[in-house]
Amino acid sequence: MEDNIEIEISETNRGNEQIIINKKHKFNFSFQRKDKSKIYRCTEYKTLNKCKSLIILNDKKEVLKYESLHNHLEKEIDVSISVAKHKIKEEIKKNSIPMDIKPKHIFNVVSQEMGFICPEYSTIRSQIIRNVNKQFPPNIKSFDDIPIESEYYKTKRNENFMIFKNTDLIIFQSPFQAYLFSNYHKNIFADGTFYAAPKFSYQLFITRTYVGEFNMFYTTSISILKNKKQSTYETLFKEIKKNANKFRSNTLITTINFHCDFEQEHLTNIASEYYNSYLNNIFPNKPLFYKLIYILKEKENLSYNDYQRRTKGNWKKKQKIFSATDEIKILIENYKSKEINLFYNGCNRNELIKLWKECLIDLNDININLK
Numbered sequence: 001m002e003d004n005i006e007i008e009i010s011e012t013n014r015g016n017e018q019i020i021i022n023k024k025h026k027f028n029f030s031f032q033r034k035d036k037s038k039i040y041r042c043t044e045y046k047t048l049n050k051c052k053s054l055i056i057l058n059d060k061k062e063v064l065k066y067e068s069l070h071n072h073l074e075k076e077i078d079v080s081i082s083v084a085k086h087k088i089k090e091e092i093k094k095n096s097i098p099m100d101i102k103p104k105h106i107f108n109v110v111s112q113e114m115g116f117i118c119p120e121y122s123t124i125r126s127q128i129i130r131n132v133n134k135q136f137p138p139n140i141k142s143f144d145d146i147p148i149e150s151e152y153y154k155t156k157r158n159e160n161f162m163i164f165k166n167t168d169l170i171i172f173q174s175p176f177q178a179y180l181f182s183n184y185h186k187n188i189f190a191d192g193t194f195y196a197a198p199k200f201s202y203q204l205f206i207t208r209t210y211v212g213e214f215n216m217f218y219t220t221s222i223s224i225l226k227n228k229k230q231s232t233y234e235t236l237f238k239e240i241k242k243n244a245n246k247f248r249s250n251t252l253i254t255t256i257n258f259h260c261d262f263e264q265e266h267l268t269n270i271a272s273e274y275y276n277s278y279l280n281n282i283f284p285n286k287p288l289f290y291k292l293i294y295i296l297k298e299k300e301n302l303s304y305n306d307y308q309r310r311t312k313g314n315w316k317k318k319q320k321i322f323s324a325t326d327e328i329k330i331l332i333e334n335y336k337s338k339e340i341n342l343f344y345n346g347c348n349r350n351e352l353i354k355l356w357k358e359c360l361i362d363l364n365d366i367n368i369n370l371k
Contacts, residue, residue, distance in 0.1 A: 155301065
């Protein structure tokens with residue numbers, strides 16, 4: 001038996017135990033004997049090489065026997081990949097919140113520990129991402145499987161994020177978003193996206209509001225809909241308004257001007273469309289339920305911090321923004337009037353698209369003048 005045998009514990013891609021010897025050879029678990037010692041065979045044992053090398057360890061991972069009969073070349077690169085993946089996987093398992101994991105940061109720490117034998121990040125990136133995704137709770141496969149309570153339903157400020165759920169609908173609205181809805185409810189922009197909705201749902205529905213003093217749009221609620229029934233939308237707006245009324249000290253919200261485009265084919269809702277595009281870019285495929293909720297909470301926290309900074313006056317050019325707000329409102333109302341005239345005159349879709357493209361150009365000119 002060789003002297004100075006260096007043993008490292010690793011595992012296969014399927015999670016089975018694996019032994020690394022001297023950073024050169026890999027041995028997979030074969031079977032356990034009656035005395036609880038374990039036999040590991042070279043990974044080339046079941047290949048054409050039929051390598052007969054094996055190692056036997058007791059229950060304390062001490063070497064009882066090592067037969068180094070390798071009939072193939074050493075695999076330092078292959079071994080380094082296995083060791084790096086295992087170390088990174090162990091670091092990932094220590095984190096209870098998968099989306100907080102920074103794969104490249106973990107790789108950098110592990111690579112420094114391993115030294116020059118560590119593989120390139122690109123070599124094991126896909127494996128790292130798979131391990132991160134495995135940290136999420138089991139994926140939701142149907143609307144009925146959505147839990148009523150979950151640790152994921154808390155914002156970063158430990159506030160309730162989910163406010164309502166029934167068989168057709170689940171609504172997410174933080175206290176901060178409810179505050180915005182209740183205090184800036186004169187015009188609420190609403191829109192839905194299908195691409196960023198989970199597979200088991202029909203639509204992801206978003207409401208946003210415009211805060212004039214900051215010239216900013218803020219998201220005020222996000223809902224996952226099971227269907228497109230009118231009663232589902234009615235329940236959605238009813239529950240959002242009811243929750244927002246909790247944050248009004250004097251009068252209750254009665255009348256709200258909702259600007260929606262889900263009943264029309266043309267773009268009338270720049271505010272929500274921008275947010276929809278953002279979500280669609282994050283999720284090129286249908287997102288996992290818990291991953292979606294995490295991203296929505298991250299965006300909510302960014303908006304909260306942005307609003308707090310602006311409220312404290314840490315932003316410049318406020319006076320110019322105040323004067324431009326009226327100009328924007330007048331411009332939008334002007335184009336709405338043009339749109340109505342086009343409808344009455346029997347316009348086609350291309351004419352409407354051209355109209356609102358001109359509106360976007362004019363809005364961009366206003367923005368340029370602010371700089």
